[in-house]
Amino acid sequence: MSGTLRHEIRFTLNGAEVVADVNGSEVLTDVLRGALAQAGTREGCGKGECGACTVLVDGLTENACLTRALEVEGREVTTIEGLAGPDGELAPVQKAFVEKGGIQCGFCTPGMILSAHALLRRTDTPEEAEIREALAGNLCRCTGYVQIVRSVQRAAEIQRGERGTDG
Amino acid sequence: MVETRFLGKDTPRPDAAAKATGQALYIHDLERPGMLHGKIKFSEHAHARIVNIDTSRAEKLPGVRAVITAKNTPEVRVGFLRDNLALKSGKVRHFRDEVAAVAAIDLDVAAEAVELIRVEYEPLQGVFDVREALMEGAPLVHEFNADGSARTGNLLDLTFRHASGDVEVGRCDAVYIAEGEFSTPMIQQTCMGTAGCIAEFDPSGNLSIWAKTQIPFLAQRDFNQALAAMGLEGKNARVIVPCLGGGFGTGLDTHCYEYICILLAYRTGRPVKILYDRDEEFACLSPRQGATVRISQGCDAKGRLTFRDVDVLQDNGAYTSWGATYPSVMMLPATSLYRVPHIRFDAMIVYTNNTYCQAMRGYGNPELTWALESNLDDLAAEAGIDPVEMRLINCNEPGETTPMGLRVSSCGLRECLEKTADILQWRERRGRSSSPGKRRGVGLASLMHVGGSGRIYRSDASGMILRLDDYANVYVYSGGVEMGQGLHSALSLGVAECLGVRPEQVHINQTDTSTCPWDVGTHASRGAFTALNAAHMTATKLRARIFALATEVFPEEIERNWKRFSRKNAGATRPDFDFAAAAADPEAFELADGFLFTKEGPEEPWARVELGRFLRAVHFREGKSTMLTEEAFYDPPSDLPDWEKGKGNMSATYAFGTQGVEVEVDEDTGEVKILTMVAVHDVGKVLNPQTLEGQIYGALAQGVGYALYEEVLTEQGRILNPNFTDYKIPTIQDMAFPIELAFIETDDPYGPFGAKGVGEPGLVPTAPAIANAIQDAVGVRVHDLPITPEKILRALKEKREGVD
Numbered sequence: 017m018s019g020t021l022r023h024e025i026r027f028t029l030n031g032a033e034v035v036a037d038v039n040g041s042e043v044l045t046d047v048l049r050g051a052l053a054q055a056g057t058r059e060g061c062g063k064g065e066c067g068a069c070t071v072l073v074d075g076l077t078e079n080a081c082l083t084r085a086l087e088v089e090g091r092e093v094t095t096i097e098g099l100a101g102p103d104g105e106l107a108p109v110q111k112a113f114v115e116k117g118g119i120q121c122g123f124c125t126p127g128m129i130l131s132a133h134a135l136l137r138r139t140d141t142p143e144e145a146e147i148r149e150a151l152a153g154n155l156c157r158c159t160g161y162v163q164i165v166r167s168v169q170r171a172a173e174i175q176r177g178e179r180g181t182d183g
Numbered sequence: 184m185v186e187t188r189f190l191g192k193d194t195p196r197p198d199a200a201a202k203a204t205g206q207a208l209y210i211h212d213l214e215r216p217g218m219l220h221g222k223i224k225f226s227e228h229a230h231a232r233i234v235n236i237d238t239s240r241a242e243k244l245p246g247v248r249a250v251i252t253a254k255n256t257p258e259v260r261v262g263f264l265r266d267n268l269a270l271k272s273g274k275v276r277h278f279r280d281e282v283a284a285v286a287a288i289d290l291d292v293a294a295e296a297v298e299l300i301r302v303e304y305e306p307l308q309g310v311f312d313v314r315e316a317l318m319e320g321a322p323l324v325h326e327f328n329a330d331g332s333a334r335t336g337n338l339l340d341l342t343f344r345h346a347s348g349d350v351e352v353g354r355c356d357a358v359y360i361a362e363g364e365f366s367t368p369m370i371q372q373t374c375m376g377t378a379g380c381i382a383e384f385d386p387s388g389n390l391s392i393w394a395k396t397q398i399p400f401l402a403q404r405d406f407n408q409a410l411a412a413m414g415l416e417g418k419n420a421r422v423i424v425p426c427l428g429g430g431f432g433t434g435l436d437t438h439c440y441e442y443i444c445i446l447l448a449y450r451t452g453r454p455v456k457i458l459y460d461r462d463e464e465f466a467c468l469s470p471r472q473g474a475t476v477r478i479s480q481g482c483d484a485k486g487r488l489t490f491r492d493v494d495v496l497q498d499n500g501a502y503t504s505w506g507a508t509y510p511s512v513m514m515l516p517a518t519s520l521y522r523v524p525h526i527r528f529d530a531m532i533v534y535t536n537n538t539y540c541q542a543m544r545g546y547g548n549p550e551l552t553w554a555l556e557s558n559l560d561d562l563a564a565e566a567g568i569d570p571v572e573m574r575l576i577n578c579n580e581p582g583e584t585t586p587m588g589l590r591v592s593s594c595g596l597r598e599c600l601e602k603t604a605d606i607l608q609w610r611e612r613r614g615r616s617s618s619p620g621k622r623r624g625v626g627l628a629s630l631m632h633v634g635g636s637g638r639i640y641r642s643d644a645s646g647m648i649l650r651l652d653d654y655a656n657v658y659v660y661s662g663g664v665e666m667g668q669g670l671h672s673a674l675s676l677g678v679a680e681c682l683g684v685r686p687e688q689v690h691i692n693q694t695d696t697s698t699c700p701w702d703v704g705t706h707a708s709r710g711a712f713t714a715l716n717a718a719h720m721t722a723t724k725l726r727a728r729i730f731a732l733a734t735e736v737f738p739e740e741i742e743r744n745w746k747r748f749s750r751k752n753a754g755a756t757r758p759d760f761d762f763a764a765a766a767a768d769p770e771a772f773e774l775a776d777g778f779l780f781t782k783e784g785p786e787e788p789w790a791r792v793e794l795g796r797f798l799r800a801v802h803f804r805e806g807k808s809t810m811l812t813e814e815a816f817y818d819p820p821s822d823l824p825d826w827e828k829g830k831g832n833m834s835a836t837y838a839f840g841t842q843g844v845e846v847e848v849d850e851d852t853g854e855v856k857i858l859t860m861v862a863v864h865d866v867g868k869v870l871n872p873q874t875l876e877g878q879i880y881g882a883l884a885q886g887v888g889y890a891l892y893e894e895v896l897t898e899q900g901r902i903l904n905p906n907f908t909d910y911k912i913p914t915i916q917d918m919a920f921p922i923e924l925a926f927i928e929t930d931d932p933y934g935p936f937g938a939k940g941v942g943e944p945g946l947v948p949t950a951p952a953i954a955n956a957i958q959d960a961v962g963v964r965v966h967d968l969p970i971t972p973e974k975i976l977r978a979l980k981e982k983r984e985g986v987d
């Protein structure tokens with residue numbers, strides 16, 4: 017709003033350096049969805065309760081709606097738009113969600129996928145309990161989560177295959 | 184059974200990749216050039232006279248483009264009883280009443296302007312309890328009906344009644360009787376994508392509205408009426424449906440915020456967007472209707488049901504939306520689940536100053552089934568009959584016509600019951616409550632629901648247009664709405680299957696009233712059922728045209744194919760088959776996987792003509808140039824019931840199912856842990872296992888929340904838990920128990936490929952199955968959802984004291 021002090025911040029968004037003009041009260045969701053036109057980061061509650069706006073900051077999951085834009089200065093932010101390869105090939109976790117029916121209305125999907133992606137960066141062999149723990153902050157009203165768990169298990173399998181770590 | 188190429192196996196949905204990459208566009212993501220942001224000023228009282236609204240400070244705020252109230256806008260009536268106004272005048276009747284609205288250059292300015300609006304109220308006594316609202320002298324929520332006639336009480340003039348046989352005779356015939364009062368709370372649909380719309384007028388006064396709706400064509404009718412009320416008689420509303428972040432019934436009515444958005448857009452001459460935030464979604468969007476059901480059922484010595492007597496009492500809230508009509512669907516299980524000779528059903532719907540309610544998955548069926556299936560277990564206990572046995576004795580059978588007049592064209596209820604009991608290891612586990620402290624129990628409950636759409640309107644139709652281009656792309660125009668349930672998956676597979684192309688050749692167009700044919704809406708588990716029937720009709724017509732044209736074009740194309748083939752394969756010998764003779768008969772052709780060929784004849788690739796090549800040949804014929812588009816309009820074979828008599832075959836077919844649960848109840852804390860769930864549904868035919876399972880799993884999770892913790896809490900009409908911290912929905916951790924699904928394929932004669940609708944059934948019997956398992960575990964019956972630990976502890980205490 018008028019009269020509020022604005023700051024220029026620089027950070028890495030999906031591998032590319034970006035500059036954004038933000039004020040002190042703006043949260044990352046506003047900047048991503050607004051000036052940076054990355055609509056894939058959804059806003060489901062604005063209070064950190066639903067996880068729809070989950071993004072990765074330096075590889076760790078954060079609710080973009082609770083992250084003040086100023087905080088990402090100099091850091092690396094990954095959104096759903098940053099997962100697919102440069103040729104548009106879906107990341108393993110995206111492929112798995114498509115293949116295993118982990119997606120219905122799709123509103124929670126980007127956040128869900130990023131939480132799963134963060135988990136799969138840590139391990140190729142997550143136990144079901146670890147998957148549930150990693151996605152506990154992401155609400156979904158459509159799926160009952162069964163096919164989401166299967167999607168993450170499938171993503172781990174794809175990843176193991178790609179890394180040649182599969183039996 | 185029809186053989187299928189694409190249906191019947193796991194197939195990823197066509198919209199999945201766009202959703203996985205974040206490219207799918209929801210109402211939240213849409214913008215129009217010059218768009219303003221609208222914000223609504225809601226009431227600060229549950230019941231009060233509006234003395235004055237001072238908008239002067241808001242109007243002066245820089246960036247504000249319009250401030251509207253009932254005073255400076257035309258009266259726009261909302262709801263099927265027209266008892267609601269887009270902007271309130273005279274008085275407010277609940278906390279979410281819209282008293283003013285603002286359009287501004289951005290959301291911050293709009294929000295600040297709303298804060299600057301000062302409303303002076305004269306508080307009135309409110310009424311928040313249904314029974315109090317029915318008492319003499321209770322405050323009147325509405326003094327007048329929409330037609331101007333005076334009201335004398337809060338009871339709505341809506342009748343949903345059924346009587347068959349004579350319940351008193353049935354009572355006399357009964358050896359055992361169980362009676363109880365069961366209630367269900369209001370719950371929030373909690374779509375992950377909140378509600379919103381964009382309204383925009385063109386220079387000639389026609390409206391385009393991007394709406395989060397499940398009923399684009401009924402919404403068009405509603406909005407056109409609003410345009411007429413605004414003095415724009417004869418102008419049209421074009422309704423465009425973006426990607427929906429969940430529906431669950433929230434999109435079955437039009438909403439005040441949509442009319443306000445239209446009024447703001449018209450006032451400013453600019454596109455205006457109103458988007459609810461989560462607080463508004465919780466506090467200002469109509470939740471699921473709550474109900475109190477008083478039920479008694481009786482049986483003879485052999486367990487045969489002799490009567491069922493049901494009275495429903497509903498808190499309508501301050502205005503009327505579809506929540507009021509839940510009894511129309513309650514009547515279905517009340518009259519028709521299991522065979523009952525004597526039935527009485529009646530419902531009362533009462534105005535209060537609480538929030539008003541709308542549709543949600545199952546629409547009255549879960550409310551009634553909660554009472555019916557809980558009470559039936561009580562009756563079985565009374566009669567000393569095993570609950571599974573009790574249900575089998577009274578099981579519905581295919582071919583029967585129920586007392587309501589529902590024609591059961593197929594029915595797998597018996598198989599559902601037996602299979603559920605089998606998977607649950609009923610005989611081994613039932614009544615074997617383990618050692619005190621943490622006791623285990625099993626329970627089950629069944630359901631019957633509309634499975635072939637549900638006629639609630641004169642037309643229950645679904646139209647479809649299929650358009651082919653030069654490259655054999657098939658464009659589908661359907662009025663049905665994809666809200667996450669998988670309609671587009673059903674459409675792409677179904678059209679591919681019916682027409683004879685590959686699913687990737689099928690493109691589903693955005694639902695838009697200006698391009699798509701009429702459809703009554705996506706509700707009543709009807710999407711796949713009606714759309715696939717429409718697809719079958721349209722594709723059959725399209726195939727007939729293709730085959731007729733093939734008689735003229737096919738032989739020449741085969742000659743071209745052969746020439747190319749023989750050029751590359753010198754010495755190839757052509758089989759002795761007369762294509763020209765065979766092609767004389769349109770019946771000789773087949774179209775499959777996007778290739779046209781004669782059923783008889785060589786099977787080599789050159790003997791098949793790629794559909795795109797064929798279509799170009801048809802297109803570019805001199806003097807006979809043709810492009811192919813076909814349409815069909817499917818209206819299911821069903822009747823609009825007479826609700827006052829409670830008669831009418833409302834659906835083309837009916838879905839059945841049984842769900843079972845094993846629970847562990849902690850007697851010290853009252854906590855319920857679900858150990859396993861089983862769901863067996865008569866789905867007619869499995870079309871896409873993945874999307875089918877997704878529907879059932881999702882509905883089960885909603886059922887678990889409904890059973891154990893979800894409830895919109897209110898105090899004097901104010902909603903106390905408008906956020907996900909205070910209003911808990913199941914998380915992935917809450918659903919960490921094994922779920923086993925099984926499907927009974929009854930191959931319904933009216934179903935497309937034999938399939939029935941399955942969107943809602945998974946939610947319907949979940950709560951009573953859990954309650955019955957709790958009863959088995961600790962011997963207490965909780966009558967009021969949600970079954971919280973407090974209620975279990977109270978019931979256990981009462982049981983102990985009763986025994987003492």
